[in-house]
Amino acid sequence: MNGNRAKIAVSLFEGGYNCSQAIVLAFKDLINVDEKSLKALSSSFGGGISRLRETCGCVSGMAIVFGLLYGDYDILNVNEKGQHYELVQQTAIKFKDKFGYLSCFELLSLKEKPSSPIPNIRSESYYKNRPCSKYIAYMASIMEEIIYERENKS
Numbered sequence: 001m002n003g004n005r006a007k008i009a010v011s012l013f014e015g016g017y018n019c020s021q022a023i024v025l026a027f028k029d030l031i032n033v034d035e036k037s038l039k040a041l042s043s044s045f046g047g048g049i050s051r052l053r054e055t056c057g058c059v060s061g062m063a064i065v066f067g068l069l070y071g072d073y074d075i076l077n078v079n080e081k082g083q084h085y086e087l088v089q090q091t092a093i094k095f096k097d098k099f100g101y102l103s104c105f106e107l108l109s110l111k112e113k114p115s116s117p118i119p120n121i122r123s124e125s126y127y128k129n130r131p132c133s134k135y136i137a138y139m140a141s142i143m144e145e146i147i148y149e150r151e152n153k154s
Contacts, residue, residue, distance in 0.1 A: 009058075009140035010133045016122055018046020019132055023061025026140050030147070031068045046119070048104025053113045056104045058132075058139040059095060063088050065143065070150075087146070094142055099135060107135060 009026035013019060017039075024042040028035055044050050045060035066088055073080040092102055101107050108131070120126055127133070 003144070005140040005144040006137040009136045013133060013136050014127055018043065018119075019057030019136055020045035020061035020064070021057075022136050023058045023139055023143070024064050027065045027069075027143070027147075031065065033068060047114075051114055051117050051119065053103070053105035053108070053110060055102055056095075056107055056135060058136050059092050059102050062091055062095075062139055062143055066091070069147070091142060091146060095135075095139055098138060107131065 005026045009022045012025050013022035017025060020042040021039055024031075024038050025035070028038055031038065033041070042057075042061055042064055045055075045057045045064075048054045048056060049060070066084070070087060071084050073084060075081070096102050099107060105113060
């Protein structure tokens with residue numbers, strides 16, 4: 001691990017990718033899937049699933065990465081499936097413990113959900129008023145720790 005996943009993910013987000021794409025693409029070198037497919041796979045999860053403001057996109061991005069890295073199991077093996085779900089749940093719980101929510105709506109302290117599917121224009125004021133970079137940085141860093149620990153288990 002290079003220790004810079006948080007910086008990479010934030011840079012991707014601030015460069016125009018949605019929060020889910022930023023997380024997924026920050027780990028692309030570990031995933032045996034081409035970049036174009038990773039962008040497409042994670043594209044629907046920005047804005048809390050296509051601006052529905054449901055599950056935070058960086059939480060969804062984490063689930064995508066962990067699914068691609070660790071989710072290849074015998075579907076009839078309930079224990080293996082449960083271990084995978086536990087990994088995703090524990091990571092999401094760490095995020096929720098830090099920030100209080102998993103919901104994009106609540107993380108952004110919105111008063112009402114957007115009525116339009118059209119994303120906001122990315123500008124300097126957009127990034128200044130959005131707490132998303134800190135959520136993305138935290139998620140990328142805890143994911144990096146988890147992946148490092150799993151790879152270096154004796």
